[in-house]
Amino acid sequence: MKLHWSPKSPYVRKVMICAHELGCTNQLLLVRSVAAMLNPNPAIMADNPLGKIPTLVLDDGSTLFDSRVICEYLNERYAGALFPKEAATKWQALRWQAFGDGLLDALILWRNERERVEPLTPLIDAFQVKTLTSLAQLELETDALSASHFAIGHITLVCALGYLDFRFDALAWRSRTPRLAAWFANQSMRESLRITSPEFD
Numbered sequence: 001m002k003l004h005w006s007p008k009s010p011y012v013r014k015v016m017i018c019a020h021e022l023g024c025t026n027q028l029l030l031v032r033s034v035a036a037m038l039n040p041n042p043a044i045m046a047d048n049p050l051g052k053i054p055t056l057v058l059d060d061g062s063t064l065f066d067s068r069v070i071c072e073y074l075n076e077r078y079a080g081a082l083f084p085k086e087a088a089t090k091w092q093a094l095r096w097q098a099f100g101d102g103l104l105d106a107l108i109l110w111r112n113e114r115e116r117v118e119p120l121t122p123l124i125d126a127f128q129v130k131t132l133t134s135l136a137q138l139e140l141e142t143d144a145l146s147a148s149h150f151a152i153g154h155i156t157l158v159c160a161l162g163y164l165d166f167r168f169d170a171l172a173w174r175s176r177t178p179r180l181a182a183w184f185a186n187q188s189m190r191e192s193l194r195i196t197s198p199e200f201d
């Protein structure tokens with residue numbers, strides 16, 4: 001399988017963490033692909049008209065995107081337990097995945113906006129409010145995260161918090177959410193998270 005990949009993309013990181021957890025990284029041919037919102041990449045668009053990474057090309061030539069679909073596909077193909085099946089844990093795991101993905105979506109738009117010559121201040125402010133409110137909510141959910149089995153929700157939230165470290169250092173998120181920071185530090189010792197950290201590039 002070919003994966004349009006970059007070590008800096010937090011959504012690609014989700015897929016790589018799943019692949020490490022499932023023991024299938026040797027089945028992935030990683031093709032370094034530059035995906036920039038303002039510069040659509042024809043090589044990615046040949047496999048995904050949206051021009052986004054991650055995009056997975058299966059051996060029969062069919063394609064899968066986005067990260068949610070690829071992670072679930074790998075989990076099913078390699079009989080993993082990263083997508084809980086029981087209702088008691090399934091919906092919370094999927095909610096945490098949506099929470100982490102939504103936070104990442106906001107952070108990426110925020111980063112694009114702040115790099116413009118004349119950033120729109122109300123938009124920047126709105127992204128900041130959403131991010132800080134999300135962090136405050138996650139701080140309240142730390143016990144529930146610690147008490148539940150490592151799954152796709154944990155993976156996605158770690159990718160979102162890791163992206164804050166990578167691109168939003170000035171936000172100093174740890175000082176606002178000490179319990180979440182302790183949870184993150186604990187999770188980050190896991191091999192699949194350690195070796196996919198963007199600092200490893």
Ligand SMILES: N[C@@H](CCC(=O)N[C@@H](CS)C(=O)NCC(=O)O)C(=O)O
Nearest residue numbers: 009011035036037052053054066067
């Ligand atoms: N919802 C998608 C988001 C993927 C995404 O936005 N990836 C970024 C790279 S971090 C990208 O490809 N951006 C290029 C673009 O938006 O044109 C997923 O979960 O895979």
